[in-house]
Amino acid sequence: MGSPQDTSKSSKFERYNAYLVRRVTSARLLAASSHLLFRATILAAVFLIFLFLLHCPPLLHSSASRVRSSNHRSLLSSASASYGGAAWEREVRRSSTPRRAGGFVVLVTGAAGFVGTHCSLALKRRGDGVVGLDNFNSYYDPSLKRSRQALLARRGVLVLDADINDGALLAKLFDVVPFSHVLHLAAQAGVRYATRNPQSYVASNVAGLVSLFEVAAKHADPQPAIVWASSSSVYGLNTEAPFSELHRTDRPASLYAATKKAGEAIAHTYNHIYGLSITGLRFFTVYGPWGRPDMAYFSFTKSILAGKPITLFRMPDGAAVQRDFTYIDDVVKGCLGALDTATKSTGATGGGKKRGPAQLRIYNLGNTSPVPVAKMVAILEDLLGKKAKKNIVTLPQNGDVPFTHANVSLAETDFGYRPTTDLAAGLRKFVKWYVEYYGVETPNKGLNKKSKVAGEEEKVAEGVAASA
Numbered sequence: 001m002g003s004p005q006d007t008s009k010s011s012k013f014e015r016y017n018a019y020l021v022r023r024v025t026s027a028r029l030l031a032a033s034s035h036l037l038f039r040a041t042i043l044a045a046v047f048l049i050f051l052f053l054l055h056c057p058p059l060l061h062s063s064a065s066r067v068r069s070s071n072h073r074s075l076l077s078s079a080s081a082s083y084g085g086a087a088w089e090r091e092v093r094r095s096s097t098p099r100r101a102g103g104f105v106v107l108v109t110g111a112a113g114f115v116g117t118h119c120s121l122a123l124k125r126r127g128d129g130v131v132g133l134d135n136f137n138s139y140y141d142p143s144l145k146r147s148r149q150a151l152l153a154r155r156g157v158l159v160l161d162a163d164i165n166d167g168a169l170l171a172k173l174f175d176v177v178p179f180s181h182v183l184h185l186a187a188q189a190g191v192r193y194a195t196r197n198p199q200s201y202v203a204s205n206v207a208g209l210v211s212l213f214e215v216a217a218k219h220a221d222p223q224p225a226i227v228w229a230s231s232s233s234v235y236g237l238n239t240e241a242p243f244s245e246l247h248r249t250d251r252p253a254s255l256y257a258a259t260k261k262a263g264e265a266i267a268h269t270y271n272h273i274y275g276l277s278i279t280g281l282r283f284f285t286v287y288g289p290w291g292r293p294d295m296a297y298f299s300f301t302k303s304i305l306a307g308k309p310i311t312l313f314r315m316p317d318g319a320a321v322q323r324d325f326t327y328i329d330d331v332v333k334g335c336l337g338a339l340d341t342a343t344k345s346t347g348a349t350g351g352g353k354k355r356g357p358a359q360l361r362i363y364n365l366g367n368t369s370p371v372p373v374a375k376m377v378a379i380l381e382d383l384l385g386k387k388a389k390k391n392i393v394t395l396p397q398n399g400d401v402p403f404t405h406a407n408v409s410l411a412e413t414d415f416g417y418r419p420t421t422d423l424a425a426g427l428r429k430f431v432k433w434y435v436e437y438y439g440v441e442t443p444n445k446g447l448n449k450k451s452k453v454a455g456e457e458e459k460v461a462e463g464v465a466a467s468a
């Protein structure tokens, strides 16, 4: 039996134990609740950040679109987004200042492209101020575009690395320079490639065109007059020949043609609402020095010299496929004629409506004499002194049309457009340029001779006619 002292001792122990249990329990509770508090704080912070982002769409949008656009750039171009600053503005102003009284101030888009390079040089040569832009995408060898850019730089024409979808850059350019004209040649070209990369046509030929028209209509002060490149392909399945601007163009055979036709409709809208002066030029298979490597005459030359086979299309009934091949110098004269006869835009800037009707024009710029593609190959064989290995196949269903043939009487009446170069003469100039530019030898020794006259060599290599 325990003593009363023992009893009091044990109850002390019990009390002490109970006290310990209570402390441990409350410590556990405290730890658990502080964990809970910590988690709740994290959750609340995440929730607050989410709410903040949700209510700041411009931030979300701009960072997302920057990521998208940088992805796009890394895929398609090496364009750099850096622009602005005193040095940049000085360069832009220097390039755009005319050297003749009443000279134009022209923004040329796609200036490092084939037609863009030739037109920029021709404008600069006659004393107009020119600033070019190009996104240098990799649709075909960007090093050729860089060589054209270097050629333009030697002639005092600045070509910026920029995309026509970059509205902020376009707006900045119009802030720095009051362009009187835009020669809009930037586009996704190529008829058959549209089945492989349809979105690139929508991005350049539709969205890019709208981006340019938006800035020209709503931001530029004064509004410029715009001349832009449409295409013979808009005639699509039209069977009436030669193609006149009055013929149907509502049956495009390729997505490329459809986007160019859409461009013509979009031009109508911007002319109608904002009073933009707009001229569309339907180019017919333009070829020549500094041309596009994706085009048949260019890639055939490369393959023939390399001894590789070429594929020649013919119609299912065996008939020849024909093109109204048009030499670059003739097209340049047409572009300059269109610029020279373009009247001023009539719209108010800042999103205002037009003050009166503005000019809206469409012209064919072709050669007026279609040539079978097989004949083009025969001319190349002759010039190169080497036979092609021909693989003849039926025209695939990928957007090609059987023939093109331009009626150019409208352009002749309005600005004296008259093509003067036949295919044999034009291809001779192209092959001469090709041989010099790529430093290749041909079995035709006459073509390999270098010019002995000082300065002539560069002219031949540049393939630029002094008259253009």
Ligand SMILES: O=C(O)[C@H]1O[C@H](OP(=O)(O)OP(=O)(O)OC[C@H]2O[C@@H](n3ccc(=O)[nH]c3=O)[C@H](O)[C@@H]2O)[C@H](O)[C@@H](O)[C@@H]1O
Residues within 6 Å of the ligand: 189, 190, 191, 230, 231, 232, 233, 234, 283, 284, 285, 286, 294, 295, 296, 297, 310, 311, 312, 313, 321, 322, 323, 373, 400, 404
């Ligand atoms: O006139 C136009 O609007 C268009 O002219 C050319 O388009 P295309 O006439 O198809 O030019 P190429 O690709 O050089 O073809 C020329 C001809 O060679 C034929 N061809 C092409 C490639 C090939 O491997 N084999 C072949 O027989 C084509 O069917 C076509 O008849 C340009 O590539 C387009 O950008 C331009 O807008």
